[in-house]
Amino acid sequence: MLFSEHNFKRRKELGGSIEIICGSMFSGKTEELIRRLRRAQIAKLNVEIFKPKTDTRYDETSVVSHDLNSIHSTPVESANSILLLGANTEVVGIDEAQFFDDELPDVCNKLANRGIRVVIAGLDMDFQGRPFGPMPALMSIAELVTKVHAVCVQCGGPATYSYRTAASEAKILLGEKESYEPRCRMCYNSSSDI
Secondary structure, three states: OOOOHHHHHHHHHHOOEEEEEEEOOOOOHHHHHHHHHHHHHHOOOOEEEEEEOOOOOOOOOEEEOOOOOEEEOEEEOOHHHHHHHOOOOOEEEEOOHHHOOOOHHHHHHHHHHOOOEEEEEEEOEOOOOOEOOOHHHHHHHOOEEEEEOEEOOOOOOEEOEEEEOOOOOOOOOOOOOOOEEEEOHHHHHHHOOO
C-alpha cells in the first residue's frame, strides 16, 4: 500500500486547499508549480497534473517550464475533466489555468472540499493588463496566492506585465519570446496603447 488508505485519510483529515502561483510570462510560474509537485511526489503523495489540451508549445503531454524542466501531465479539454480524473488523488496540479473555462474555480473548490491539495499556475493578466480567464475567481478562493515576478527587459525592474510584441489583437495567442516580453508597469505603459 504505497499510496495507502492511511495517507488518503490523513490528507482528508487535514482538509484540502487551493494554492495559486501567478504572474507575468517568464516569471517562473511553471517552474514553481513543478517544484511544489515534485516535493509532493517525494513525500509519496499521489499527484495528478493537468494542463489545457490547447497548450502544445513545448510538449503535448508534459508541463514544461521555459527552463525546460518538465513533469508528466494529462491534457484535458475542460475543467470538469479534472474533477473526474483527479478525484482519487491527494494533490492536483494545474498549469496555464487562464486558458480553462469558467468552471475551473468550482472544480477546484470541489476538489479542495474533498481534502485534495490543489496547486494552480497561470497568468493573472492578459497582454492588455486585464484579469485573465478564471484566475481572479481562483485567487479569491485560494488559501495561498504567490505572485512571482519576471525581470523587465526594458529597465531591469520587477516585471508584472506580459507585453505582446506580435501584431495580433487576439485574446489568446500562444507564444514565447518571439511574441511576448516581461515589463514593469512604467515600461509597459510607455509602450502600450492604454
